[in-house]
Amino acid sequence: MINNFPMPYQFTCRLVFGFGLVYAAVTTLGLLTLESPDDPIGNPYFTLMELLSILISLLMAISMVGVHQYAAKEEKFYSLTALALIWLTSCITSVVHFLILTVGHTPEAHQLSNYSFFFSFKWPSVVYALDVLAWDLFFGLSMLFTSKVLKKGGLERKVKLLLLLSGTLSLVGLIGLPLQNMQIRNIGIVGYAVVGPFAFLLMGILIGRQNQIQD
Numbered sequence: 001m002i003n004n005f006p007m008p009y010q011f012t013c014r015l016v017f018g019f020g021l022v023y024a025a026v027t028t029l030g031l032l033t034l035e036s037p038d039d040p041i042g043n044p045y046f047t048l049m050e051l052l053s054i055l056i057s058l059l060m061a062i063s064m065v066g067v068h069q070y071a072a073k074e075e076k077f078y079s080l081t082a083l084a085l086i087w088l089t090s091c092i093t094s095v096v097h098f099l100i101l102t103v104g105h106t107p108e109a110h111q112l113s114n115y116s117f118f119f120s121f122k123w124p125s126v127v128y129a130l131d132v133l134a135w136d137l138f139f140g141l142s143m144l145f146t147s148k149v150l151k152k153g154g155l156e157r158k159v160k161l162l163l164l165l166s167g168t169l170s171l172v173g174l175i176g177l178p179l180q181n182m183q184i185r186n187i188g189i190v191g192y193a194v195v196g197p198f199a200f201l202l203m204g205i206l207i208g209r210q211n212q213i214q215d
Contacts, residue, residue: 070149093131173191
């Protein structure tokens with residue numbers, strides 16, 4: 001393993017978990033305000049969720065740089081592939097949610113006859129498809145490639161199992177698209193929004209322990 005891992009990677013992994021909890025809390029509060037399950041979540045919850053999505057994706061991408069440094073030389077192919085995929089996830093997510101927060105809320109956008117096709121999170125829509133591409137496909141693959149970096153037992157094995165679970169569930173969510181069933185796609189949400197933050201938390205602890213050993 002490479003020596004002297006910078007502290008920021010440990011910190012960003014923990015921030016992914018912390019902001020993941022905040023996202024879950026904001027989403028729950030937003031859902032509790034709905035009169036009908038079919039209603040969209042309103043503000044301020046919706047705006048907070050969009051901002052947190054961008055922030056969490058960026059923190060994940062930064063954290064994966066630390067994982068790439070952590071990887072043994074013979075595992076660099078897997079860690080570099082995982083890094084590229086998580087950056088694709090972050091870039092697509094940032095574009096999608098930034099567009100929704102800015103262009104999507106303008107009067108001009110709402111006057112479009114096909115507004116919901118472009119800007120809503122009800123299937124089918126352009127932003128929904130991009131979100132699925134980012135999180136179910138790219139994030140899922142990133143987690144599976146990251147799991148290949150971890151070969152030892154103990155904490156590494158626990159992180160590996162969480163990564164495999166997170167990646168697999170995320171990819172399973174893709175099955176909802178050809179079946180036109182977004183309830184199945186929700187399996188992917190469990191993979192990246194529930195299991196994923198725990199995997200990053202343990203990765204941060206793993207990198208921190210390695211840093212202490214080298215010190």
